[in-house]
Amino acid sequence: MPKNVAKTLIAMHRRLDKHFGPLHWWPGETQFEIIVGAILTQNTAWTNVEKAIANIKAAGALSPEALHRMPPARLAGMIRPSGYFNIKAKRLKSFLDFLFREYGGILDRMFRERPGALREKLLAVNGIGPETADSILLYAGRIMTFVVDAYTKRIFSRHGLLTGKEKYDEVKQFFEANLPRKTQLYNEYHAQIVNIGKLFCRRVPRCAACPLRPFLPKKSAIRAI
DNA sequence: TGCCAGGCCGGGT
DNA sequence: ACCCGGCATGGC
Numbered sequence: 001m002p003k004n005v006a007k008t009l010i011a012m013h014r015r016l017d018k019h020f021g022p023l024h025w026w027p028g029e030t031q032f033e034i035i036v037g038a039i040l041t042q043n044t045a046w047t048n049v050e051k052a053i054a055n056i057k058a059a060g061a062l063s064p065e066a067l068h069r070m071p072p073a074r075l076a077g078m079i080r081p082s083g084y085f086n087i088k089a090k091r092l093k094s095f096l097d098f099l100f101r102e103y104g105g106i107l108d109r110m111f112r113e114r115p116g117a118l119r120e121k122l123l124a125v126n127g128i129g130p131e132t133a134d135s136i137l138l139y140a141g142r143i144m145t146f147v148v149d150a151y152t153k154r155i156f157s158r159h160g161l162l163t164g165k166e167k168y169d170e171v172k173q174f175f176e177a178n179l180p181r182k183t184q185l186y187n188e189y190h191a192q193i194v195n196i197g198k199l200f201c202r203r204v205p206r207c208a209a210c211p212l213r214p215f216l217p218k219k220s221a222i223r224a225i
Numbered sequence: 226t227g228c229c230a231g232g233c234c235g236g237g238t
Numbered sequence: 239a240c241c242c243g244g245c246a247t248g249g250c
Contacts, residue, residue: 081248083246
């Protein structure tokens with residue numbers, strides 16, 4: 001049975017690869033931009049995050065040093081389009097405090113940590129939960145960690161591979177146990193999941209045109225949520 | 226027009 | 239150990 005699941009996961013990945021081609025994620029040019037984006041995109045449409053990052057760039061402030069010394073109120077003003085701007089300004093500050101306290105503001109030093117230890121330390125930062133931590137590790141640090149998000153649970157429970165009641169770490173383990181342990185694969189797969197989710201697997205599903213339609217079980221109860 | 230987006234935290238049970 | 243309200247803008 002687990003063998004079968006592994007085959008299915010790879011087959012779905014190939015189908016998505018055919019549909020989207022290479023996605024080369026994360027959308028962002030530097031490690032730091034990826035981290036900022038990971039925090040700003042929490043429960044937020046990426047188009048809004050782009051505006052916020054554009055504001056930071058326009059101010060020439062997209063660096064750990066600049067954001068670290070910037071007054072929180074000014075930062076909040078710049079990231080206003082990304083929503084939750086007050087709380088996200090605080091979260092960015094929490095990360096920067098951590099980065100400078102532990103690593104002198106140098107990302108390379110941070111990523112020199114053992115992956116497991118770094119994940120724990122990131123999770124201890126206020127405002128960084130499991131998805132944000134794993135996105136930072138995988139996309140900024142190129143560390144082999146599978147990223148789970150709302151779409152992941154929704155898509156694979158609708159396909160009968162998850163119940164939908166699993167917790168974050170259980171879903172993560174499910175993929176890591178059933179996929180070849182390759183950073184590039186984890187990278188592409190999560191990007192594909194987000195893309196397919198945005199287009200076809202919203203709270204109210206649009207399965208008719210979904211490229212993963214052939215993988216739906218015959219009698220699946222596709223419902224909202 | 227209302228619903229929704231690539232979560233997370235803190236307080237209550 | 240769960241469950242829930244709060245946080246906020248912009249696009250369809």
